[in-house]
Amino acid sequence: MSETAFIPIAEATDRASAVDELARELGVRRITVLTEEILRDGSGALASSVTKAAAAAVIRNPWSGSAVSTDLAPETERIAPVLAKLLTDRLTAALGGAGEIEAFGKSAVVGLNGEVEHAAALIHTPFFGNLVREFLEGTSILSFSDDRAEPGTSIAVPMWHKEAASTRSHYQTLTLTLSDAPHPNEIVIVAAASTGSRPHPRIGDRTTDRPVTAEILEGILQ
Amino acid sequence: MNIRKIVTLSEEILTEGGRPVTPGARVAIAVAVVENPWAGQGFVEDLTAGIDATASDLGALLTPKVIEALGAPVEAYGKAAIVGIEGEIEHGSALIHTLKFGDHYRKAASATTLLPAVEKRAPAGTVFDIPMKHITDATIRSHHQSVEVRIADAPHAGEILIALAASAQGRPQERLAPLSTEQ
Numbered sequence: 001m002s003e004t005a006f007i008p009i010a011e012a013t014d015r016a017s018a019v020d021e022l023a024r025e026l027g028v029r030r031i032t033v034l035t036e037e038i039l040r041d042g043s044g045a046l047a048s049s050v051t052k053a054a055a056a057a058v059i060r061n062p063w064s065g066s067a068v069s070t071d072l073a074p075e076t077e078r079i080a081p082v083l084a085k086l087l088t089d090r091l092t093a094a095l096g097g098a099g100e101i102e103a104f105g106k107s108a109v110v111g112l113n114g115e116v117e118h119a120a121a122l123i124h125t126p127f128f129g130n131l132v133r134e135f136l137e138g139t140s141i142l143s144f145s146d147d148r149a150e151p152g153t154s155i156a157v158p159m160w161h162k163e164a165a166s167t168r169s170h171y172q173t174l175t176l177t178l179s180d181a182p183h184p185n186e187i188v189i190v191a192a193a194s195t196g197s198r199p200h201p202r203i204g205d206r207t208t209d210r211p212v213t214a215e216i217l218e219g220i221l222q
Numbered sequence: 223m224n225i226r227k228i229v230t231l232s233e234e235i236l237t238e239g240g241r242p243v244t245p246g247a248r249v250a251i252a253v254a255v256v257e258n259p260w261a262g263q264g265f266v267e268d269l270t271a272g273i274d275a276t277a278s279d280l281g282a283l284l285t286p287k288v289i290e291a292l293g294a295p296v297e298a299y300g301k302a303a304i305v306g307i308e309g310e311i312e313h314g315s316a317l318i319h320t321l322k323f324g325d326h327y328r329k330a331a332s333a334t335t336l337l338p339a340v341e342k343r344a345p346a347g348t349v350f351d352i353p354m355k356h357i358t359d360a361t362i363r364s365h366h367q368s369v370e371v372r373i374a375d376a377p378h379a380g381e382i383l384i385a386l387a388a389s390a391q392g393r394p395q396e397r398l399a400p401l402s403t404e405q
Contacts, residue, residue: 035230
């Protein structure tokens with residue numbers, strides 16, 4: 001059960017508004033939340049549905065036009081924790097609380113006037129990752145993608161199990177597109193989560209794999 | 223009705239044109255990806271049975287989803303039907319252009335106008351824009367707006383994607399009303 005479940009609605013709303021206002025002051029232009037509830041896949045229905053969600057914030061790149069010698073730490077420490085709070089609040093609201101979440105991941109896409117290092121700064125430090133992990137009640141390192149692209153790019157957010165990253169059934173991806181982002185001077189930051197595994201997982205796990213080495217090619221490449 | 227997945231999207235615009243939007247402008251959509259009720263049947267002359275079996279249930283399913291995703295009273299709305307490439311556009315139209323579908327949404331939103339719509343046939347991952355107009359007066363210019371949607375893996379060739387869209391306000395920074403001097 002997530003801690004926020006016990007906060008009175010009015011107080012929780014005030015707190016959410018404060019985070020939104022701070023986000024706006026930091027240069028957030030838009031926030032998008034995508035959910036996908038999967039009921040069936042391939043030829044069969046799922047025993048119980050799985051919901052994946054992504055929360056994305058489009059923020060002004062604070063380092064656009066700066067030199068590669070620029071220290072990214074001050075802005076990262078100012079912005080990344082707010083984004084972690086903003087996005088995980090939306091994810092837990094969309095998925096019914098952190099307790100419902102089994103897998104998670106993150107992505108950053110920088111606009112064409114920025115460096116990939118700018119995108120990386122906002123997701124690859126403890127100022128984002130540790131907070132996302134804490135708010136979503138996980139222990140794993142977060143899987144990720146980072147990229148530089150034009151607006152409307154397809155953003156594939158990889159996810160894996162939030163407590164046991166090598167759990168093969170939970171390797172999965174959610175794809176989203178923001179038609180007008182990132183502008184050349186913006187960065188898209190995404191946090192994603194899933195309430196379960198891929199549909200119909202059946203490719204085993206490390207515990208069931210037999211040893212596989214390059215020697216198996218001897219049987220295949222006659 | 224065979225539903226593969228249900229997708230919701232909610233957008234909050236906090237700044238537009240470099241200026242703050244207060245409160246943030248909210249838009250939402252809810253989409254059901256369903257098996258085309260007429261898939262594999264060749265040309266079906268009378269679509270009534272498929273409409274009766276599907277359209278009302280889709281309206282009832284998507285209405286609370288889109289309203290919840292918006293999280294605010296609906297001021298403008300619209301709908302969409304995107305048919306996979308083995309179907310007819312008429313199949314998508316059949317499911318959304320009936321009061322059986324739209325009345326669920328009109329009633330829940332206390333709306334009175336017809337729902338603006340987009341219908342097209344397209345492959346999975348197609349981009350489509352859902353037009354929206356004011357829920358009680360389709361001539362209110364501030365509320366003419368669109369929301370863009372793309373679902374990477376839908377519709378499959380034998381599927382139809384059915385969507386409802388909602389907006390909690392007019393366009394961000396809308397300011398055309400004072401210019402409306404034409405009759």
